[in-house]
Amino acid sequence: MTGFNLSQILHYQDLFLSGVLMTALLSCIVMFFGSIIGILGAVGVRWGPRPVQYALRAYVEVIRNTPGLIQLFIVFFVLPSFELRLPPFHAAAIAFSIYFGAYAIEIIRAGLDSIPRSQIEAGQCLGITRWEVFRHVICMPALRNIYPAFTSQIVLLVLGTSIASQISAEELFYMGSFVESRTYRSFEVYTFVCAIYLVMVLILKTVFAAGGRILFRWPAHD
């Protein structure tokens, strides 16, 4: 070990790049499916029939109160014994969607709860349908109220995808570990990988901030 020297690990830039793309792709897929789970789940918790409400609550509680790593292992190592063998990337996408979905349900449900009854009633009194009330009256103000919580959850998700390396999904951290095993430059490798995560998250936060400014133009206090 002679000082901080990146030149050796930059040899593997293609691996890092592909790791970054995998991490980004994994995050996007999970964001997409997890958000769908979150929206449908929150609507189910709020307006669904009793059994659906109980089932969804059980799901949320189990997922939020157990280690994500174990959930990932269950999907990857245990499902194959039921003849369901998944490649690491697929297993990670599924496990993380289930995980993110549970948090998304909680956040979105809180968003729906944050809309006063009087707003919903004002919509109903205009003689528009329940769906139209949801779409035009509830949706945007609820989204604004949960925006900070929801976007931080996404940041946690992006950082958390690194545990997919534990089942050999070839995302950024896995690639970093691989390069480290080849070069023994642990300090450089992990600092470098950290910096990449940091840059990714900063870009993401910039996008979220800009998105918030575009989406939520109305005065904050009514």
Add this chain to the structure above:
Amino acid sequence: MALLEIANVRKSFGSLEVLKGVSLTVEPGEIIAIVGRSGSGKSTLLRCINALEGINSGEIRFRGEPVRQNMKNLRLLRQRMGIVFQSFNLFPHLKVERNVTLAPVLTGKVSKADARELALEVLTRVGLSEKIDAFPGQLSGGQQQRVAIARCLAMSPELMLFDEATSALDPELVGEVLRVIEDMARNDLTMILVTHEMNFARNVSTRLIFMNEGMVWEQGPPAELFANPKTEEFASFIRATKQA
């Protein structure tokens, strides 16, 4: 045919009976003012009229059609009656134009292309055409309430319900809203106004109703009723409001 028939309506919240057999018939063109003490069931009655609250017994008919029925028909009925709340309840994320034209567009009353024109027309009636591109949060309380009225007017309602439309306003903003309501009254719109503004009730309504303990306690032409209250309850209510 009567516009609205309320027959022997009872409504309880748990063990608390709030409406104890209310009967009331409203003819087209009438301006009904409802006054009464806090807790006498005025808001509940209005909420029952457009089925925001269900009723335990009795019947409410709007142009002969029962109000309690399947969602689709209830929606059609609600499109024909407007309600203005004490707290305005505008949609904060939508500009004034969209607040006013949301329901007309969604229900097919007006095309998207003609929506702005409709908004301008009803906003002009409440004196706020220049605020068409503002958000509710950028308006004063009085202006917000006038937009809420315009939002109802855009649906060309056959009946307007007002639940203490001016109670949440600063005193200097009450007048502008009352003037808009008076103007609507002159245009033969049928209205039911729950109000604490006694002078307004006296001057604008064609019939005054005093609600007490969940019942229509006294009713009649406002001047007559104020001059000769038939019951001690109404007499003391008038005295109490004069002191305030």
